[in-house]
Amino acid sequence: MSDAVAAAPPSGTDHVCSAKACRAPARHAVVWNNPKLHKPERRKVWLACDDHEKSLADFVALRGFLIEVVPVEALTDADG
Structure with a gap:
């Protein structure tokens, strides 16, 4: 699932789900940080539609x- 996050959303759209091949509008932000790669204050974000919120957060x-x-x-x- 390392390629679970899609590329940036197409131009002209906002808040598209980050799950691979999903282009649904995102309603949730999964905020995370890998302490081996990021400073403690860094807040990485994957956007999620209702269908992918749980799977991305669980990952x-x-x-x-x-x-x-x-x-x-x-x-x-601060998120991003």
């Missing part, structure tokens, strides 16, 4: 990387 949680899952609207400039 990073299993590795101990999950910080939180929040609505897309709750993201701040």
